Amino acid sequence: MPHAPDTALLVVNLGTPEAPTPEAVRRYLGEFLGDPRVVALPRWLWKPLLRGVILPRRGAQSAEKYAQVWLPEGSPLAVYTQRLAQAMQVRLPDWRVMHAMRYGEPALADILRDLRGAGMRRVVVLPLYPQYSTTTTASVADVVEREARDLPIAFIEDYSDDAGWVGAIAASIRDWRAANGAGEHLLFSFHGLPQRLADRGDPYPRRCETSARRIAEALGLGEDQWTLAYQSRFGRARWLEPATPDVLANLAARGVRKVDVACPGFAVDCLETLEEVALRYAEDFAAQGGELRYIPCLNAADAHADALAALAQARA
Template identity: 60%
Template sequence: MTTAPAPIASGTAVLLVNLGTPQAPTPGAVRRYLAQFLSDPYVVQIPRLVWWPLLHGLVLPLRSARVARKYAGIWMEGGSPLAVHTQRLAARLQGLLPQVLVDHAMRYAEPALDARLRALAGAGVERLLVLPLYPQYSSTTTGTVAALVERERGPMQARVVEDYATDPGWVDAVAASIRAHWAAHGRGQRLLFSFHGLPQRLVDGGDPYAAQCQASVAAIARALGLDPSGYAMSYQSRFGRERWLGPATDATVRALAAEGVRELDVVCPGFATDCLETLEEIAIENAQLFREAGGSRLRYIPCLNDAPDHAAALAAIVRRELAAWDRAG
């Protein structure tokens, strides 16, 4: 693991945090990653005495090899797409924010968030702005990042950006990426916004994630000038048997095909960078489901990744947050 570089004289650092990814597309690496991810009580809120036997006796043995094959199908020369794009995004952001140190970490796997926090503190960082790469807040994503930052920040002052679900710069960047995709590849009959799913009980208990996803869709649709009949919204990546947010993406793509939609565009604005859930689940699995249901072509619109507009939007958020911090003293 690399050591954090010495910060610039400002003593302020910005830490981008993404979910995490296996270190290799192999069953062993995937098993280690899933074990850490699915052991987080913020992610799976089942009593440990009940969950751990299921996790280690059933879930990990059954899922690791299958998921590893999926990762192998999307792996890039430099590693997992999520890791590659996150690193590139951090580098681009550093170029826009020369007055502070910009670093990146993963909540699960490497570079580990707890280790990066200790390294930054050891390098003399006094103020740390943490920017989780989750536009919409959930206790299962930004919430668990914030909890770990609070535990491991040491002597540093730390602030966590809770969400940027309707940030104008980010909305404009997503809308511009959709327009660019349409200009290059043609426009489908419908645009589907697909977000990662969440158990319904969490939303019923007060998690603002679903409301923020809906707000993001509304803002992006306005920026694109879309009529409500021109787009739909769904949730993907269900896990387990309990009720999750709906409608489900796989059911939605089938239903749209049955309605006569032959060309469908799908965008995933809940993901900052492409990953297994976008490149495999949407662009491969759901594209096949769409064709099997009678559709002709599902076109996946990539995440913002390290696009200049994305970095510029995040840089504006950082500047705004740091200015507010300065005003607060």
């Protein structure tokens, strides 16, 4: 009789609505934007604004965006995260590999309770955020600390300069450019963050800079051949700069007509990569006379599963 695994790997992603409908999007955004790690405003101020203004307006708007990239099997983030976990299970046959979402389903707290009940000897928790931030990785850690209790946890909080991961990203970009031809410039677009959080010590921008530089070095790119930028700005506060739309406008003004863009801050493709970058930014850049070509995330590629499985084994 085969021995039941006593070591588990839990890969955790951000989350996604269950359907591209206003109701499902509002439920998801209510949980996501209700997390104090994500929006650090006083609850008495933020909750009425969130429920009375933000969710009614953004529910329908975001649902339309999700509908543009929804896959037959479901949300891209959910589909690719599950496939990645399955690919890692193949590489870790003596482990129990599961996936969870910080917001939405399958809920991180529920999966941790399941693992606790299974009597695991060791649980490696891998948030699928290569670059640590208090707004993402720390929020996963909050739930783990609250729910794990007597579970022996190994928590991987950052892999922004992990050699295996950097090599996988670089190889994917190299292969894509070999198949499609190289553009005139390579843009690394990371999810943004309010500047005030960086000013208070959030290391996220430094981690993004490290990732971009390591990948560029692995590709043998010169300083003038690539740029780092930040996307997905929300609200009126100042966010990390330079902003991806501003960088693209500057490149267009300089006469750069063909730009390749990769998003190394995202483990798998999702709304922010497929709708915001591959569709919306590409359309805006085309209106400025250029061609923006999106290089997909690693998703469930063999090299990605290899790198993350090795990372988990090293931390177990």
